[in-house]
Amino acid sequence: MITNVFDRLSYQSRWFAVAPERxxxxxxxxxxxxxxxxxVGQAALLALLAVFTCWLLRVSLWRWLRWxxxxxxxxxxGVLTVLFSITREPQHMLFGVSVGNVWLGVTPQGMAAANSTLWRSLAALAATFWLVLNLPFPQLILLLKRGRVPRILIEQILLTWRFIFILMEEAAAIHRAQTLRFGYxxxxxxxxxxxxxxxxxxxRVLLRYKAMAVTLDSKLYQGDFHL
Incomplete structure (x- = not known):
């Protein structure tokens, strides 16, 4: 389960004890x-983030590439939609094919834009993965509280995070039972x-939700979670 894996890895990070603000x-x-x-700089940043993330989490480069x-x-x-252009002036294209009265192909401007979009997206994605993999969920809640995020929004994030695990656990249990009965x-x-x-x-998720509601009622839940 990807979410469980990411959550566990954040606790084994070398930067686990570092303040979430940093x-x-x-x-x-x-x-x-x-x-x-x-x-070129974005590609260098991507390589640096790959090495830094693998070192912090004690994982292999191959595992990072799979993520x-x-x-x-x-x-x-998204990159392909930027790369290919439709025009009536094929002389400006690097290569293209005729489609009726227009040409579909690649222009120098489209090539440059696609190249920039690709490396920018990869670098931003690697940076976001770095944050997710090094920020345990309790630290995220602490960061949101210190950032003066409304309490009700933090509670919604907390409940959504909890129900992601419930959903995945139930789905895995049902899939395992079906597989044992040759369902696939x-x-x-x-x-x-x-x-x-x-x-x-x-x-089953509705039943789990009702069970959680009963548990909260038995603990005199007044509408606020302890954050």
Missing amino acids: KFGCWLLMMALAFSLPP MALPMGFLLI RTLPQGYRSLAMLVSLLFT
Whole structure:
């Protein structure tokens, strides 16, 4: 489970005891560099962040690359939309194909914009991963409180974080039971099992929510969480 893994890693970070304000300040500096440096500088920042993150978390570079690959599909789609242009003047293109009365291809400006977008996005993504992987959730709550974030918003974030784990635990339990009963042996059977998983997941999460509400009532919950 990705969320559980990230949460555990934040507790084994070499910077676990560092104040959350300092971590947030470092992240702001990284983001400023990611958006202001040229592509060469952004690539260098990306490499530096990779080494720094792996050293702090005591993980391999291969594992870090797998984390970075998670949102890569969305990033590549965005870069491709910047890279390709539609024009009626093909002489300005590096290469292209005719589509009716227009040409679809790559211009020098599109190539430069796509290159800049790619490295800027990768550097910003690596900086954000660095913050997430080195900031345990209790420190995030502390940072939000010191930042004068409204209490109700902090409580919503806390509950959402808690229910992410509940959702993943229930989904894993249902999927494990279905797998033991060969629920994903064939493609049609897999689709039926997936539909059942979604339906059961909604029901079981509601039951967990009701159980939590009963627990809070038994502890004389007055509408405020202790933060």
